Amino acid sequence: MGNINFRVVFRVISNNLFILSAALFISGVVAILAEEQITPFLATAMLSLAIGLLLYYTARRRTVHHPLSRKEAYLTVTFTWLIMSLTGSIPYLISGAIPSVTDAIFESVSGFTTTGSSILTDIESLPKSILFWRSLTHWIGGIGIIVLVIIIMPALKIGGYHLFTMESSLQEKISPRIKTVGIYLLYIYIALTVAEIILLLAGGMNLFESTCHAFGTVATGGFSPKNDSIAGYSPYIQYVITIFMLFAGVNFIIPYYLVKKDFQKIRQNDEFRFYLSVVFVIGLVISLSLMTDMGKPVEISFREGFFQVVSIITCTGFATADYLQWPAYAWIIIFFCMFLGGSTGSTAGGIKMVRHLIVLKNIRIIFKRLSSPHAMLPIRLNKKTLNEEANNSVLTFVTLYLMVFITGSVLLVLLGLDGATSASSVATCMAGIGPGIGSVGPV
Structure with a gap:
């Protein structure tokens, strides 16, 4: 890990957090228009902005001139998904829309990874601003963040191509x-x-x-x-x-x-x-x-x-x-x-x-x-x-994908789920789909 330039990683993550802050402020505007509480979005936006600024100024100590290495790209993508998913769960918790920490993180991860699986049973009972934020996490996770990082990269003199190939x-x-x-x-x-x-x-x-x-x-x-x-x-x-x-x-x-x-x-x-x-x-x-x-x-x-x-x-x-x-x-x-x-x-x-x-x-x-x-x-x-x-x-990717699918399905069967539900739950989550077969079907 010694040859990884963490300042490069911090700089990219800080830009992602600034984008996330802007998205949270937009959701706050929706909350105002819908006459709902703005605190969940305002508090999370300020937290995201604070962490982003901290990482930005930590990274600023030394000017970055070398291309983003493969290790740094992997690390950046991994930390970006992790930090954004955790941050994205906060509005659910503060608003009380999803009181369970595990459920809130699940919904946030499902949103940013554009999976679409949900723990919610009565979606329409949630505040409009929370539903807007829930859908906005999709839009950000889809390609928005990756594209915006590519645009920001040249200003940092970092090769953006490595980061993009991590995603596709x-x-x-x-x-x-x-x-x-x-x-x-x-x-x-x-x-x-x-x-x-x-x-x-x-x-x-x-x-x-x-x-x-x-x-x-x-x-x-x-x-x-x-x-x-x-x-x-x-x-x-x-x-x-x-x-x-x-x-x-x-x-x-x-x-x-x-x-x-x-x-x-x-x-x-x-x-x-x-x-x-x-x-x-x-x-x-x-x-x-x-x-x-x-x-x-x-x-x-x-x-x-x-x-x-x-x-x-x-x-x-x-x-x-x-x-x-x-x-x-x-x-x-x-x-x-x-x-x-x-x-x-x-x-x-x-x-x-x-x-x-x-x-x-x-x-x-x-x-x-x-x-x-x-x-x-x-x-x-x-x-x-x-x-x-x-x-x-x-060929290696496809083989590993199928091996992970089989392993996950077997584990869920051992936990007591039926075969159809186990297999489709793993398949739908790995592919980022949402509905599956059995008890995780479309209804």
């Missing part, structure tokens, strides 16, 4: 000017959020609910201010949210290239085509099962099927139907969707589409080698050869 491995390096990219990503993120708010308002949803749902959709989080999630809203609202969940699961490189009018790069992106194909095929299978096995009308089958599939694959976790009431094979497919994840460089969780694509390419090469043992068969991604280190890294 295999992220394509799109420009040497990381600050420019960061600003573009932030604009795209804000534009998607604003566009969804406007479209939800056009469908008759009020401003508060539109904002909360937009935060949860664009960040692929899944927190809703309503007890029945999206189920009680009109088909129009459900279609809007489906489309934006699909957008949110796309690598943010794609809209960046779209803005730059670099359509060739979009066409060459293997993960983008694979992601859309997987969503379309699984969505179609589920929709057909609802039509043929449950006798539902075509439009309802299409809407319910695609909403749930997109929600689970992008790890958003919104729900419009209880998929446990579907035919057994349909909800088993939904369970396997929990391991897919969206694209790298998106706000979605899970294993991620590009890793599945690389695993499939490896399997194809194994079969090809059966007929041509001495053939040189490189793995190509986006028309470029993937080096052996990157390939092995992906």
Whole structure:
């Protein structure tokens, strides 16, 4: 640990805490407008600001000129999640909305990691300002913090790319000017959020609910201010949210290239085509099962099927139907969707589409080698050869992911939970989805 420059780590964390303070002050404004107590947000904001300033001035003693090392990047990301999750739980505790420390931390971690799992049973009984803060933790956790850190990094003469790859491995390096990219990503993120708010308002949803749902959709989080999630809203609202969940699961490189009018790069992106194909095929299978096995009308089958599939694959976790009431094979497919994840460089969780694509390419090469043992068969991604280190890294990640899943599931079974609940609880939390199977289903 001796070669780690903690001043660099402190400087980045301090910037994150300043962002968190600003978010808490905004929630305080919502509390004033809703005529609710402002103390939970004001007190937490001041605490966050104080710790941020302390770390900032500690880091300022020496000017930072070297790039952020891999160790420092890992440490920064880890401490950022830990500090923000603990700080984010304080408003729940002070307001009394969630009196248990464990429950408050759970809700905060679920928010910032955009998991969307909740300990709350009656969401609508909470103050509006607390529900707004709960949804805002999604928006911050989704990509806001990472993008803002990238923008801040160049001012500190720290390479932001290392920190970004901690969040999205295999992220394509799109420009040497990381600050420019960061600003573009932030604009795209804000534009998607604003566009969804406007479209939800056009469908008759009020401003508060539109904002909360937009935060949860664009960040692929899944927190809703309503007890029945999206189920009680009109088909129009459900279609809007489906489309934006699909957008949110796309690598943010794609809209960046779209803005730059670099359509060739979009066409060459293997993960983008694979992601859309997987969503379309699984969505179609589920929709057909609802039509043929449950006798539902075509439009309802299409809407319910695609909403749930997109929600689970992008790890958003919104729900419009209880998929446990579907035919057994349909909800088993939904369970396997929990391991897919969206694209790298998106706000979605899970294993991620590009890793599945690389695993499939490896399997194809194994079969090809059966007929041509001495053939040189490189793995190509986006028309470029993937080096052996990157390939092995992906295979190791997928193996470890599945091992952790199996271990966690066995531990929960030993604690007395049934198999379906145990397996889906671990799968949904690892991927950051929210609802699972069994007693942790969508209702």
